[in-house]
Amino acid sequence: MNESGAAGPEPGDSAFPAFHAGRCGELAELDAQVVRCRACPRLVEWREETAAHPRAAFRDQEYWARPVPGFGPADAALAVVGLAPAAHGGNRTGRMFTGDASGDFLFAALHAVGLASQPTATHPGDGLELYGVRVTAPVHCAPPENKPTPAERRTCRPWLSAELALLAPGLRTVVVLGTFGWQALLPVLGETGWPLPRPRPAFGHGVRLTLPAAGQLRELNVLGSYHPSQRNTFTGRLTFDMLVELLARAAGLAGLGRPGQG
Template identity: 65%
Template sequence: MAGVSDRRAQEPAEAATIAGLDEAVTGCRACDRLVAWREQVARDKRAAFADQEYWGRPVPGFGPADAALVIVGLAPAAHGANRTGRMFTGDRSGDVLYAALHEVGLASQARSTYPGDGLALYGTRITAPVRCAPPDNKPTPAERDTCQPWLERELTLLAPNLRAVVALGGFGWQSVMRVLAATGWQVPKPRPRFGHGAHAVVAPRDDHAHPRAGEVQVFGSFHVSQQNTFTGRLTPAMLRDVLSDAARAANLR
């Protein structure tokens, strides 16, 4: 398969804990195009960050290992999470997301600038279907499929407490449905369509990977990209409404 190799630091299924999974994913080199791009960006840098050392590796999820709510984006931004090493950290998309999370009581502060800045998430974890920054923010289908086992393992490990998922954008929504179906939840057929404010409920199958898994409510929101937030397609109030609904579904409010 073009652009994809079999090189991985560790198979996702071998990770027994969220901490172990987070450590393992940072060493993944499975997708040649993504490895080359993330490392090129880390070398060349943006002028505004020329004095900073870029992360330049796959980005793990961020948030507690017993999270009841998971937010799923698309992929790290080249000069955001690919620079800082934390999801939605150090870019304007993250500014919008964390401000909303703080307003609805899911984050300790409204800004996310760098790991160690004091930010904590409450019952919430942020992750992505693709863990490396892709050129033009567009991973290929092969790269999405190659990265999928990481998200599968993450949701399996979170299953005992997982009660709600917010998918940011159509890519995140489709990925969530694929992963839930692959990891033991009964996704409705035909699969629910994405839209801002979309809502679906999935129940665990009898053969679920974790016997204590429960029903999961999935919520859709337009992505917090600058294209959406600058044009008003996604407003702070719209995002807060979705996050509030998801927080209630996860018993976090």
């Protein structure tokens, strides 16, 4: 028996995600299990160490310092898949892509396309709503140097697999931010039931992969985008207009149009 009184591995067991993720019948239940997870010792240590030594600007704030669940409606037609929470962003606020420069860039672009109620994301309860979009990541804990290990990615993968399976009835498009997310996502889509092409296409900004319908799964469009990291945005590798254009394309493929306008 585990600490919740249910059979199965404890949160600190490496088998915790694989055991619990597929047993969740709705996203709220999945998110609650994600938050309990302590399956990767290095990530647990780092997220808590970061919280114990906050940046000067956040010294008066209590860090979340737990896994960060996905954010957005359960009937989302568009998913945005990143890398992992930032140590002083999502790991501080408890909401994906919230409170850091990458999130500022992403949510401003989502707002410009009509997929977010406001261009800023500072903390849960700030009024931000997403329209038809769910934002998530293949790794739910902040990693040192923003670099999860392959083993950590594998351990965390059941959460993303279960999340996409729960979204599948309405999901039509996925935008993947960066090479890491692309490499992590494609095997998950295959596990969920979408047929993957061989060889698998390489990541690139604007690359589009269309996976055919299979069984009860509808056709799915997967678009690659450079990650809105400061390394990419400061150098101009990813401009605001580039991201807005790609998100507008993704929204169109998902049948969302401009849901936040009017």
